[in-house]
Amino acid sequence: MKNFLLSCALVALTGGVYAQPGKPVALKQKTAFQTSSPWIPEIDVRSDIAIVYGVNDRPGMTFEQRLQSWRDHGYQTQFMTGIAWGDYKDYFLGKWDGVNHLGVGQVTQKGDTIFHGKDMPYVVPVKSFIEYMKTAVIKRVIDAGITDIFLEEPEFWARAGYSQPFKEEWQKYYGFPWKPQHESAENTYLSSKLKYHLYYEAIKETSNYAKAYGKSKGKSIRVYIATHSLVNYSSWQIVSPEASLASLPGIDGYIAQVWTGTSREPTFFDGQKKERVFENAFLEYGSMVSMTAPTGRKMYFLTDPIEDWPRDWADYKKNYQATFTAKLLYPTVSDYEVMPWPERIYTHPYKVANSNEKVLIPQYYSTQMQIMVNALNSMPASENKVTGVNGIGVLMSNSLMFQRFPTHNGFEDPQFSNFYGQTLPLLKRGVPVQTVHMENLTYTATLKNIKVLIVSYTNMKPVSAEIHIALAKWVKEGGVLIYCGRDDDPYQSVMEWWDTKSNKFTAPSQHLFQLMKINGASGQEKFNFGKGSVYIIRQNPKEFVLRANADPNFVKVVKQGYENDAKAGKLEFKNSLYLERGPYVVVSVMDENADAKPYTIKGPVIDLFDPQLPVLAQKIINPGEQSLLYNTNRIVDKTKPQVLAAASRAYDEKVLGKSYSFVVKSPIKTLNSMRVLLPAQPKATKVTNSQGQQLTDVKTSWDESSNTVYLGFANDPAGVKVELSW
Template sequence: MRITTVINLFLIIVLLSCSDAQDQRAEDRPKEKTVFQTSNPWKPVIDVRADVAIVYSVKDHHENGGMTFEERVQSWRDRGYTTHFMSGIAWGEYQDYFTGKWDGKWHLDEGQVTQQGDTIWHGHMVPYIVPSTNFIQYMKEAVIKRVIDAGIDAIYLEEPEFWSRSGYSEAFKREWKEYYGFDWRPQHESAENTYLSNKLKYHLYYRALNECFTYAKAYGKSKGMDVRCYVPTHSLVNYSQWMIVSPEASLASLPCVDGYIAQVWTGTSREPNYFKGERKERVFETAFLEYGSMESMTAPTGRKLFFLTDPIEDWPRDWADYKKNYQATFTAQLLYPMIANYEVMPWPNRIYQGLYRTSADSDEKERIPRFYSTQMQVMINALNHMPLSENKVSGSQGIGILMANSLMFQRFPTHAGYEDPQLSNFYGQALPLLKRGVPVKTVHIENVSFPETLKDIRVLIMSYSNMKPMEETAHGYLAEWVKSGGTLVYSARDEDVFQRVQDWWNTGENDFKAPSDHLFEKLGLDVPLEAGEYQYGEGLVRVLRNDPKEFVLEAGSDDDFVSAIDALYRKTTGEGLAFKNNFTLTRGPYEIISVVDENADATPYTLEGMLIDLFDPEIPVLTTKVINPGEQALLFNIDRVDNRDIPQVIATAARVYDEEIAEHSYAFLVKSPLNTTNVMRILLPKKVADIKVIDHFGEAMKVESSWDEVSKTCFLRFENNPEGVHVSVKW
């Protein structure tokens, strides 16, 4: 029988009243620093040895030998993994819902539909969903309940996505009438209709996640479990650029949301943008802004955040392309030192067993080359040890760029000639500074009520050319920040057609022509406001009457903007911006470096020391590393090891277990996927005298070894095995 509303209410009461003694205490849980997601059962070729295996989908897969969801989960538990669960909230293998198997009713009419009447499909019989209350009930009963009954206490509902071009289905029209109280209006007919349509799309997935997660926590409580709920989601930057609407920042304030996975990878970060009038891919810079928008969205709320990278991407390309862009996104994520939880990869099956081109100009395909799988595993094993750090990425601190969820609302369709090519009104505020070596930070207007949001911001850049404030209360917090000494830069012509949509700034007691007029009034300034500089309390307001896209759509058009920010930064801090062509950060023994191109300075960055290159599958010891413009580096700095007399593995393409240290020996077990090659550097007090590498059958394995006297490291190379390889060295 279906769970009734009465039972749902009972579960909410249980959630509120159940004793804390029933909770599984967070400190008693296994380590959950690194995770990966897979729809497969355990296989030796995908045993990547992260802390958590996130098992995807409750569907019983025929391609997995007919295994049930519960059997797939158990296969990972049997190998020592903590198991979590993930599925889509906007799409998924929910054919039993759409074809009527669940409740006897056909629900394919609940797909997202374009103006042309086409359903937007994610796969066969898998439409992108208009999340009705009936679908939410299905998710609770058919998915979430089953997952919790399987003993899983962490649920990830990913990608709450509503395409901007959709909004024409009968299901959406019904939701419109219920939400607004009047009949549906086609979004292509006016800017206001578009704005209303996107606000509804935003609300529908906010509602869906709120109800699903509230149920999950309540049902978990009824079974004595503390269920945690996470949202894997693309960044606000990417969703805005790809013309998708999602709740994003608003979810962080929900008590039922415990955190996010920042889904940033080559596929999102290679989306072209404009700078110096040129439209092209800028993977590192875009990834840096994407990760930054996720970090700033969650930091003030204290929610847990995982950063994701992917060694390949959704679209088929060649292995050299994957490698180059993986390094760029991987470096970008590491430049956020207060994030140290990672999804090390999605879909290991397609990474290790998929076939991709051997080169850009060849149709020949092969599985992942050994050199790349080795490098990748060195990188993801570094994530298992990547520390949090109070260090700051190099460059002038305190430049913020304001964002709002409504960045997603003006992207499609076009009205009255409004254009924002490739989200240039956002990138026009960020790239002129980022490309000059200034580590700009994004700030979410939804979070300005949290004191932590603006406490380190000295100059805040904002525009309402591409977004609008969804609540007027934000302006009060911004005004107080300026009054206390902050510097606010407002850059917009305020001429776009979305300034005139009916919303809080021009309804009720408000009669402002643009939302910025309300902000300026809060700042004690008369409107309309011309370009210029104004004082408010201890702070400054600088108004530029340019849409930010003007700074990037033509070469040389950003000089005045950068000069203005530099001058304001000097007034605020007493020193000008530090312009350079690189970003560097030290996290424990790790050195993270990126050198940007399209900069007046084309000088390579050089680092000296006792360094291991973790982007090189040979993990060589270097005394000098040169990084050219457009390149990145991840280095292990042996000079930063606290106690070099203690034997330790400092770089490896396998995960180390069961270490045993004696006076003259060091032994351990390593595990990693089958059909991959392990390389490792072991720091030792003296030159190694004896090496034994034994497989799980007790047989000696073929091993390549060498000794580096300067670094006092032993290099080993041998074949990996998820069953474990025993290594012992003596000196």
């Protein structure tokens, strides 16, 4: 992403882009947003990148003109489009090649096509669709100067799999006629594997074409996948290639699409089914980190200040804070998609809490949101760890998506509880549990810092015998493996590697236990293998959360394995997760915990969830709440004037003698709120618009404890100049 090709307009606007003649300096590519709109002043978010969505022309405006509108306002531009659905009416309705292609839609058992919108089905990615994507979409955007392409949401619904094109793909892939997935677990497993394969191949072919075509034009093309987490796709009963893409040579990274809409999916814990937005988001982001960490691929974390479903502004704010905090608790990721669809956020009305009245975004929320978004422009990566034990992992696999629908033999997994049964009992006790992708076990770094690994084949199956070889090796060298499961689900006996050819195992765990010389049917709970240990808990993990107070034994075994067998120190239980990233403090305090005490942080700290940016002597965070703070004691150079927090982005900063000036930009019709560090209280403050006219409605105040001045005034995408002298 370093050699982004600049438009002339961008060069003119950014100034000083060239360090020496002919040698471009790599531009910052840390923050982005996706939009299908041309530039308008209401959505001038000022991130590094505008990801322009969709190749369609609009009435009076071509795609190329829409793209240029963002370049003309100083943005680097990239491109995103759907790979499973999209506004491809020229393909679906026959304009592209004279053939109507609505028949390639994903079809349910009832014969219904699953649509994303009018004339917009979720597709079975057949050859003609891939050809359309390559020639009508990818080629055009590369010709328009795009070098970074995001393919969004490769999704095949678990309830689909009944269309004629899918049946034909089945025959080609398996060499025998299609079998309806509702008739057996085996058929469902085969159907899911094919869905997975079809999108893997579609992405592989499309990304390879993009790179080859770009190369023919002298361009280096990067391709990314924008995708929900494995946690969410499994929960929502969708099949997607997920982890396998991380090792595809044609894929350069991901956007982790986690937001209120995915994270508010209700979960079971302690016998109660309800929304646990922070905890779910934490696990979702974690699964995306573990998917890519060993590969070194770039990862953008997404949050959304609203969501797809209409709610009220108070609901949006509460859950935005929860998901935003969750993503910041992963300090190795420091690139962000700050929002999708700013046009939806800034220009559409939504409900006021406890009312049917709809209003545009309240200014208190747009100010807070912009403070949070602009903090991401300077959010550093960090080697710090979240407080608590970071060495406990839960094994995941793409095959989690293969067992979700339909139900067979009465075996239920309500709300994906076999996953949450392994994770929530620990996370709710303040253990920042890690998720580990089975597909990455061949990378030595995958289990490097894991002391205890929890494994269950109740809701997933091992993808190869090599997985077990890697696990047995890890245990032999000192790892502690806790296996949870009755091995009684109908997928234990599907036609797979553990029960075909020379293998005659009736459950895949038997193969793993054999490698470690363990009799898993003996009823014994603990075994030793080499320097390591194995525990077998003959319960399905969902049993730990579907009933109240059903997880103590599971937690006790994890604690014993960590402290006594791994000898990794004390497994601390608490109700909070805390992390420092440079001057930023990130904390979440969880409810549903025996410890109901609030968390107190000593100041001076600036509260970044408060649009007034108060400097606090202490901050108290209650259970069920989160906080993002700026600790002014951790500023590296306190003699240097600088913007610490703002609902705008600062440009053209200049320090001359006892004066400091800068220009700030942010969307029109929003209020700026900013806190600026100065060596002394300012004697003069001058705020002018882009025409040089002085603004009169400017709020200012001085805080002695932090040596900061507060400024508040109306935002303007054309720029507002601030001059401070002391």
